[in-house]
Amino acid sequence: MQFELSKEFLERFREAINSREEDFIKKSLEGIKIADISALLEEFESHETKYVLDLLGQEVTAEIINNLEEDTRGKFLKAFDSGEIAEVIRELDSDDAVDIMNELQVKEREEVISLLDDKEKEKHIVELLRYEEDVAGGLMAKELVKANLNWTIVRTIEEIRRQAEKVEKIYSVYVVDNNDILLGRVSLKKIILANDTTKIKDIYDKNIISVETYRAEDEVAAIMRKYDLEAVPVVNVQGKLVGRITVDDILDVMQEMAEEERLLMTGITEDVEEDDSIWMLTRARLPWLVIGVFGGLLSAEFMGLFEKDIVEGAWIALFLPLIQATGGNVGIQSSSIVVQSLANPSAFEDGLWKRLFKVFLIALLNAVFLSIIVYISTFIMGFERTHGLIVSLALFSVVILSSLVGTITPLTLDKIGFNPALASGPFITTLNDIMGLGIYFYTIHVFVNALG
Amino acid sequence: MQFELSKEFLERFREAINSREEDFIKKSLEGIKIADISALLEEFESHETKYVLDLLGQEVTAEIINNLEEDTRGKFLKAFDSGEIAEVIRELDSDDAVDIMNELQVKEREEVISLLDDKEKEKHIVELLRYEEDVAGGLMAKELVKANLNWTIVRTIEEIRRQAEKVEKIYSVYVVDNNDILLGRVSLKKIILANDTTKIKDIYDKNIISVETYRAEDEVAAIMRKYDLEAVPVVNVQGKLVGRITVDDILDVMQEMAEEERLLMTGITEDVEEDDSIWMLTRARLPWLVIGVFGGLLSAEFMGLFEKDIVEGAWIALFLPLIQATGGNVGIQSSSIVVQSLANPSAFEDGLWKRLFKVFLIALLNAVFLSIIVYISTFIMGFERTHGLIVSLALFSVVILSSLVGTITPLTLDKIGFNPALASGPFITTLNDIMGLGIYFYTIHVFVNALG
Numbered sequence: 001m002q003f004e005l006s007k008e009f010l011e012r013f014r015e016a017i018n019s020r021e022e023d024f025i026k027k028s029l030e031g032i033k034i035a036d037i038s039a040l041l042e043e044f045e046s047h048e049t050k051y052v053l054d055l056l057g058q059e060v061t062a063e064i065i066n067n068l069e070e071d072t073r074g075k076f077l078k079a080f081d082s083g084e085i086a087e088v089i090r091e092l093d094s095d096d097a098v099d100i101m102n103e104l105q106v107k108e109r110e111e112v113i114s115l116l117d118d119k120e121k122e123k124h125i126v127e128l129l130r131y132e133e134d135v136a137g138g139l140m141a142k143e144l145v146k147a148n149l150n151w152t153i154v155r156t157i158e159e160i161r162r163q164a165e166k167v168e169k170i171y172s173v174y175v176v177d178n179n180d181i182l183l184g185r186v187s188l189k190k191i192i193l194a195n196d197t198t199k200i201k202d203i204y205d206k207n208i209i210s211v212e213t214y215r216a217e218d219e220v221a222a223i224m225r226k227y228d229l230e231a232v233p234v235v236n237v238q239g240k241l242v243g244r245i246t247v248d249d250i251l252d253v254m255q256e257m258a259e260e261e262r263l264l265m266t267g268i269t270e271d272v273e274e275d276d277s278i279w280m281l282t283r284a285r286l287p288w289l290v291i292g293v294f295g296g297l298l299s300a301e302f303m304g305l306f307e308k309d310i311v312e313g314a315w316i317a318l319f320l321p322l323i324q325a326t327g328g329n330v331g332i333q334s335s336s337i338v339v340q341s342l343a344n345p346s347a348f349e350d351g352l353w354k355r356l357f358k359v360f361l362i363a364l365l366n367a368v369f370l371s372i373i374v375y376i377s378t379f380i381m382g383f384e385r386t387h388g389l390i391v392s393l394a395l396f397s398v399v400i401l402s403s404l405v406g407t408i409t410p411l412t413l414d415k416i417g418f419n420p421a422l423a424s425g426p427f428i429t430t431l432n433d434i435m436g437l438g439i440y441f442y443t444i445h446v447f448v449n450a451l452g
Numbered sequence: 453m454q455f456e457l458s459k460e461f462l463e464r465f466r467e468a469i470n471s472r473e474e475d476f477i478k479k480s481l482e483g484i485k486i487a488d489i490s491a492l493l494e495e496f497e498s499h500e501t502k503y504v505l506d507l508l509g510q511e512v513t514a515e516i517i518n519n520l521e522e523d524t525r526g527k528f529l530k531a532f533d534s535g536e537i538a539e540v541i542r543e544l545d546s547d548d549a550v551d552i553m554n555e556l557q558v559k560e561r562e563e564v565i566s567l568l569d570d571k572e573k574e575k576h577i578v579e580l581l582r583y584e585e586d587v588a589g590g591l592m593a594k595e596l597v598k599a600n601l602n603w604t605i606v607r608t609i610e611e612i613r614r615q616a617e618k619v620e621k622i623y624s625v626y627v628v629d630n631n632d633i634l635l636g637r638v639s640l641k642k643i644i645l646a647n648d649t650t651k652i653k654d655i656y657d658k659n660i661i662s663v664e665t666y667r668a669e670d671e672v673a674a675i676m677r678k679y680d681l682e683a684v685p686v687v688n689v690q691g692k693l694v695g696r697i698t699v700d701d702i703l704d705v706m707q708e709m710a711e712e713e714r715l716l717m718t719g720i721t722e723d724v725e726e727d728d729s730i731w732m733l734t735r736a737r738l739p740w741l742v743i744g745v746f747g748g749l750l751s752a753e754f755m756g757l758f759e760k761d762i763v764e765g766a767w768i769a770l771f772l773p774l775i776q777a778t779g780g781n782v783g784i785q786s787s788s789i790v791v792q793s794l795a796n797p798s799a800f801e802d803g804l805w806k807r808l809f810k811v812f813l814i815a816l817l818n819a820v821f822l823s824i825i826v827y828i829s830t831f832i833m834g835f836e837r838t839h840g841l842i843v844s845l846a847l848f849s850v851v852i853l854s855s856l857v858g859t860i861t862p863l864t865l866d867k868i869g870f871n872p873a874l875a876s877g878p879f880i881t882t883l884n885d886i887m888g889l890g891i892y893f894y895t896i897h898v899f900v901n902a903l904g
Contacts, residue, residue: 035680160644189621191644192609193609193613209485224703227485228487230621230699247682247699251677251702255706257710259792262713266784273789273793273796274792275793275802278810278814282818285785285814289778289818290825293778296771297830300771300773300833307770314759314769317766317768318759320772321885324773325748325751325881326748332718333741337724339714346491346727362737365730366738369742370741370742370745377749381753424717426781429780437773
């Protein structure tokens with residue numbers, strides 16, 4: 001039952017815009033969901049989008065602007081003056097309104113606020129602008145329905161009616177005392193099934209989950225997932241109900257978190273997509289590639305110290321890829337397991353030393369197994385036994401060390417406030433590569449001296 | 453307002469179980485959310501968990517079992533006979549019940565079904581068992597509230613009352629015709645605000661999004677995210693309303709998708725977590741490490757063909773890490789951009805050739821830039837100009853080819869039904885490494901011949 005955007009329709013629509021076919025445009029967008037209209041308009045230039053929106057009325061325009069991707073919207077809003085933006089802001093829920101306000105220059109923002117002529121909205125927006133975008137306070141909307149403990153059902157339904165236009169999806173009515181302290185909730189189902197004269201305090205659910213304004217967005221997502229919530233009330237430090245986060249925003253947060261992790265793991269420095277410009281895509285990819293290249297040059301410089309060894313024993317060079325690839329694979333596996341357990345924290349996490357000891361045991365098992373494979377294989381491949389032994393021993397050490405580094409790095413990054421997924425990215429991989437080389441040549445030296 | 457599980461409480465609770473302190477156990481779990489009790493019980497052995505659950509009553513027991521992690525639950529249910537499992541199944545929503553049924557042996561499953569003595573639940577479960585777990589049919593629950601087009605509000609509220617116990621969260625009432633064909637929805641808010649005698653057909657919303665039973669779970673997640681839905685009705689091919697998927701299940705789907713991608717990208721072959729056993733963690737990690745090791749050995753064998761070159765020119769060995777690391781980084785960046793755009797498909801995707809041409813242009817820009825850096829650096833580092841030139845040219849080719857391979861591989865994997873994130877994993881990385889070596893030595897040969 002979804003509206004399917006086709007290339008044919010896109011072309012027909014483009015034609016309609018060019019030839020200003022108002023009727024066709026209005027008719028073909030009738031009954032189409034906002035999200036689909038937004039996806040369609042993403043394909044057009046700002047002035048074309050503006051032409052279409054002017055035909056659709058203020059409320060739809062506001063919702064569509066709210067739905068556009070951030071970079072399209074940024075470009076698009078440049079064609080708007082403060083008065084027009086204020087009209088858009090007036091139509092939106094406070095959380096969405098603030099997201100747009102956050103994209104404006106400070107001066108423009110002030111202008112828009114002064115033009116709102118809706119005292120309540122103005123108050124809401126000024127309050128929400130105080131919060132960082134990635135904490136509960138920055139995700140919440142001020143629109144919600146609350147009821148006093150002492151109200152009857154009839155009084156509560158009146159309140160729902162009063163708020164109906166402002167709060168699109170109600171889910172629950174939050175129950176507060178005279179000081180706005182959050183006490184619990186009543187589901188709409190309960191309200192429908194209760195008698196008109198029943199008092200809220202006799203039917204409300206005290207066992208309610210709420211989050212504080214300062215909670216990070218990933219914590220909020222984890223809480224909503226854990227307790228299967230479709231909305232969660234937000235309280236300030238005094239326990240006062242100050243807003244509500246709905247699950248649709250959390251779906252977006254989870255998507256963004258997955259994307260951020262993917263970018264970090266692959267060393268892409270900007271939030272790019274395949275359809276961004278060639279220049280943007282290149283710019284996002286080059287920084288880490290350049291750092292990787294300098295890592296490679298550093299490796300060359302380092303190995304230059306051992307040039308004599310390589311000339312005397314070319315077998316040394318042949319096993320470089322083996323050592324480096326294995327070190328890389330072990331390191332990235334170790335760090336991804338830590339990243340996963342940081343994303344799903346358990347209440348009973350082991351301490352650091354117990355964790356490292358376990359990692360060490362796993363690494364030991366892997367290292368023994370892989371070294372034996374390599375020793376036997378080099379024998380079969382006809383390499384000298386000492387050379388096979390040296391390679392196996394170097395591999396053994398690389399597996400152990402890469403495991404430990406792969407475990408400690410994400411834990412450290414997390415502790416100092418970085419995304420631990422960075423540890424699976426090219427920066428750490430480059431460091432690991434250089435460390436692997438060091439171990440390899442160190443082992444060679446120790447053994448070539450020992451074995452003559 | 454969350455219940456904080458502390459190690460101290462865990463220890464106290466363990467003591468209480470050992471000394472059979474029924475009162476303490478019951479009292480300390482009073483008012484605690486199911487999800488928290490489940491997390492607590494994850495820390496205990498099956499017989500201890502069973503002792504606690506027997507104190508808590510059937511409904512809570514069923515919810516807790518539903519909330520346990522899959523592997524804990526598997527172990528735990530082994531201590532249950534079919535009759536006890538049937539009691540658990542009776543208490544759960546059909547979607548959760550079927551998840552548990554899917555974990556049972558066929559024979560046990562048949563027994564449980566025969567013991568259900570709830571005809572409706574039995575019908576629901578048998579129907580849901582037909583669907584794969586990762587499509588809409590496998591995610592949906594049969595519990596929902598529907599209303600006939602011709603009903604009044606009073607009649608609809610009666611239906612809500614009738615279903616109230618079975619359907620915990622209603623969100624919307626789905627509107628159907630006499631043949632159960634889905635026509636639209638009415639929100640609970642509208643029902644509260646409407647007159648008792650209003651007919652459903654006069655207030656319902658026709659513009660409704662639904663999904664077919666065969667839709668993949670990631671498609672369902674994308675639809676719910678796009679249209680900000682907290683629940684989506686599921687229809688069969690005739691358009692009949694057959695179930696409903698709620699957003700709490702979609703939050704889990706998104707979390708699982710992110711985890712699956714992480715495991716694929718790092719070559720971990722089982723769904724392990726940091727607190728799994730050392731043996732499980734080793735077993736999950738070894739397969740790809742072994743394949744990586746064989747890739748390394750293959751590289752050694754391949755380079756053996758050029759041993760003479762290496763002895764004559766040790767500089768060849770020094771730049772191996774540079775070539776391989778850069779190839780790896782470029783490949784993984786390219787594939788992750790494709791994975792991202794496959795995860796967020798746009799209606800107006802460019803065709804394959806247009807995409808590849810764009811990738812080629814980006815690769816060209818990167819390649820030119822990186823080669824120049826390398827050429828200048830090798831000059832500064834004091835390498836011979838021909839050697840610097842050869843390394844730069846090899847790097848140039850590696851960047852271009854890795855980009856193309858990194859783009860084509862995930863697209864191909866996706867087309868033949870694999871998760872495209874596999875392309876960022878160790879298998880492709882190993883192949884890329886070997887390809888990089890081939891290009892490097894080919895370039896060396898061409899140039900050493902050409903330049904003497």
